[in-house]
Amino acid sequence: MKHAGFIAGIVLAAMAVTASGALAMGPGRQMMSFEELDTDGNGEITRAEMEGHRAARFQEADTDGDGKLSLDEMQAQARQRADVRAQRMMEHLDADKDGFLNPAEMPKHERAGKMFDRADRDGSGGISKAEFEEAQARMKDHRMKRHGNSAKE
Structure with missing residues (x-):
């Protein structure tokens, strides 16, 4: 539901x-x-x-x-x-x-690469659990600043 x-x-x-x-x-x-x-x-x-x-x-x-x-x-x-x-x-x-979408036809999201790079704080080419959690916290803070308390979970 x-x-x-x-x-x-x-x-x-x-x-x-x-x-x-x-x-x-x-x-x-x-x-x-x-x-x-x-x-x-x-x-x-x-x-x-x-x-x-x-x-x-x-x-x-x-x-x-x-x-x-x-x-x-x-x-x-x-x-x-x-x-x-x-x-x-x-x-x-x-x-x-042909009535179907293949992977090459799917849209490319320009922001996805930038978001990955921002989350990969140490530049290792991978996102650790700590980096992942830090990125989530930054996004939550950003939502709260933009939308007020309605972004609280």
């Missing part, structure tokens, strides 16, 4: 993001155009228009129309978005268009 809570948090966070015009996302997490958010066409996006967008997203997720989101509804919304994202990733990453 830990995953259910995590998914619920993701859905709620995604819905909260819609309160910002710069980050407004439509179905499948596409950037919404200014024109889509400026529903009255007056050349400005108002708080009321942003609230209307947020309410529409809520209503879309509230499939039984009871004015509340159940865990099942939030999970269904998260699965729908994950399905769209996975489809787009496949279309983008599947260089040979």
Whole structure:
């Protein structure tokens, strides 16, 4: 059930993001155009228009129309978005268009090497248990500084 809570948090966070015009996302997490958010066409996006967008997203997720989101509804919304994202990733990453991703087609994360190097404090080419624990503590401290006490475990 830990995953259910995590998914619920993701859905709620995604819905909260819609309160910002710069980050407004439509179905499948596409950037919404200014024109889509400026529903009255007056050349400005108002708080009321942003609230209307947020309410529409809520209503879309509230499939039984009871004015509340159940865990099942939030999970269904998260699965729908994950399905769209996975489809787009496949279309983008599947260089040979065979419908599968092989290791060479997987994205390379530039930060992974830098993170490894930061954890390997003594430059030995390996991460000891002490270095690993130190890196975890630094990451936890960083999260706490960025997000306040909500990052505590």
